[in-house]
Structure formats: structure tokens, C-alpha cells
Amino acid sequence: MSSASDQTRHIESFDSFYRREFGGIVAIIRALVRDGAGAEDLAQEAFISANRHWPKVSGYDDPRAWVRRVAINKATSFLRWRGAEWRAATRFGGQRETAIPELSPAGEEVWREVRRLPRRQAQAVVLHYVAQLTMVEIADAMKCSTGAVKSHLNRARSTLSNTLSDWSEGTS
């Protein structure tokens, strides 16, 4: 049985974790889903799940890894299930408020092309470049082998080398 002070420690610990890691998780999702407000919502959902299971999650070697995995799964769920609905909401409701500034055209183009990749390749790119994770950490987040991560990254780079090839002449 946990005491009141234990409960307080859990809450304070989560709060610190939440405030420190929130921006990093938002960045991962922002690259994957384009919409800033949606990225903030999904990031918060991931942290809500972490908070709900904090006594367990906080015991993991790296609670961030759990939140990252949940975040990319939620982004996938968001894109898979809400795509049509989200487009309708945006069309009828306009842009929602977000504190995240727009990306530059050159930056937005990169993530647009990344999002056109097969989903697992896009996840590998974002976890590698945005989250700056090691191959082992990416494999943990994607629940696959490091070999598969390298394969996803290689295929992604091959595609992006074609789709982004005109950048230096066009949008720089």
C-alpha cells in the first residue's frame, strides 16, 4: 500500500517528467502528422496514458521510451482512423489554435515527403533525425529489430534522395 507521501512523490515526479519531455514528443508527432494542434493533443494523450500508469511506467528503465512508443502508435491510430474525419474537421472548422509556429516551406517539404513514405519508414526517419535516437532505441520504440530499422532508414533515404533532389535549386 502506498502512503500519501508516496502518492505525492509519484505526482511530482510525473509532473517534472511531463514538462521536460513534452516538447520532444510533440516534435516527433509534429513531423509525422503535420498538424501542430493535433500533435499537441496526441502528445498529451501519450502523457495522460503515462500518468495513468505512472507507478508502473516510472519503474521502466527509460519511461521516455514507453511514451515515445505510445506516441507514435497514437499518431498511427490518428492517421489511420481519423484521416477522413480530420480532413472534414479541418475543412469545416478551419485551423485550430496551436502554440507551435509554422515550419518554413523547406522544412515542411521535407516532412511532407517523409509522410509520403511507407509508415514504418517515416517513423524510423523521425525517430532517427528528430528524436536523435540510437538504432537500439528506435528498434525499441518500433518494436522491431535493429536490422529492420536500418532497412527502413535505407529505403527511406533512397526514396528521399529522389523526391528531395531539387531542393538546393528550388526552395533554399
Add this chain to the structure above:
Amino acid sequence: MNQLEQRIEDAAEEVRRVSRHARPRDIGVTRSRNSARLAFATAFAVVIAIGIVPFLTRGTDRVPMGSPGTVPSTVATVPTSTTSPAPELDCSAAGMAQAQPQPDLPEVVAAMRADIVRAATSCDYDALESLAGTHLVTNFGGGGFESFNEWRDQGDDMLDLMVSLLSMPHGLQVIEGQPDIYAWPAAFTYDSWDEIPADQMEALEEIYAAEELTQSREFFDGYALWRLGITEDGDWKFFLAGD
């Protein structure tokens, strides 16, 4: 660093920079923001609900088998050490862990489950099609294996989700006059949302966005998201979502 690497690095730095402007809200605010979009969610769910397949609807006798403590395997606990390298494979399930044994499964069901996971993690569509046979239901029109080709062509082949579901606890769907169906996740086999155990909810929260779970709970009072079923005879019966 070549030009491509530099450009992606620059874009990554920018998305990290702008994301620092995001401010964590008090926990609970997201749900109220999301509720404003629930009308769209409900409309979406209504569309899904139109084509009800009788043998997949609620009202059947479903017996959860994956009670806490009896079926320990969940998405969160599958050890990554069992993953196998698949550097040349190109699908979402490439390199994912093979199926860990689950108690209470008939031999033919366990074999089909393992075969599906093996085929998916090998990106072997020929093997998957062979396992699917001619009666697999993947949507409310029937769908069949062709849905896998369509999902792949659309850029989201669904294989990683299918493998993830098969690593979760299973339940039993009992329909009078038909073979029993072993279903993943077990959450599908509970009669109401509130009966789903906390550990299974945690696993679902790792996979789905909150709104999808909210839709499922509020509109169907049960798990109506993606699930996979194998009959007691070892036939792969369905892989679909909706109610």
C-alpha cells in the same frame, strides 16, 4: 554529411525548435478539446456501423480468456530480445517479434496464430494469402485477402498492428451453431467496456489514440476496433474493425 542528410538534419532541428513552443496543458484538457470533435467521430462510427455482420455482432456469448495473471503477454511486455533481423524485408511488421506461446489455445489455433505472425513478420504475402483461404472477412462486404493488397498499396499495410494484436491476451467468442472463435485482443470478447481489465486497457492505450477508444466505449460500449479471429478448427476467420 551529404546534401540529403544535411537537409533532413536541418528540418529536424527546425521541428524540434518550433515544438519547444508547445506547452504541456493540465492533464484532462485534451479530452475536452477532443469532445468538440466527437460529432465527427460519431458520424464516422455510424458509417462503420451500417454494415453489421451478424456473426461478429455483440449479443453472442463471448468468454474472455486473457484474465490478468493467466495470459501475461501484452504489447508492453513482449521482450525485444526475441526479435529477428530482417534487413531485406519491406513491410511494417519486418523484424517484429515472433508469437510467444499463449496458454489455453488449441493446437490448431496456436499453429495458425504462429503462422500468421511468421508470414507477417516475413512480409510474405503469398503465405498470408494461403493462410487466409477464401473465407477471411476483412470488412463488412467480406473483403478477403485482397484488402491486404489494398492496404499495402495505400501505404499502411496493417501488418504491424496485426502482429501487435496477436501478442495481446486472447478471448473466446462463442456463437451457437458455429465454431467457437479465438479472438485477439481479448478486449473484443467482453460484453461491455467496463469489464475490460486495467492491464488490457493499458495495452490498448499504447496502440490507439484516445478518441478511438472513446468512440468505441461511448458508441459501442465495447471494443469495436481492430481484432483478429481464428476458429477452433484453426481457420483464420476475420481481421477487421467496426461493429
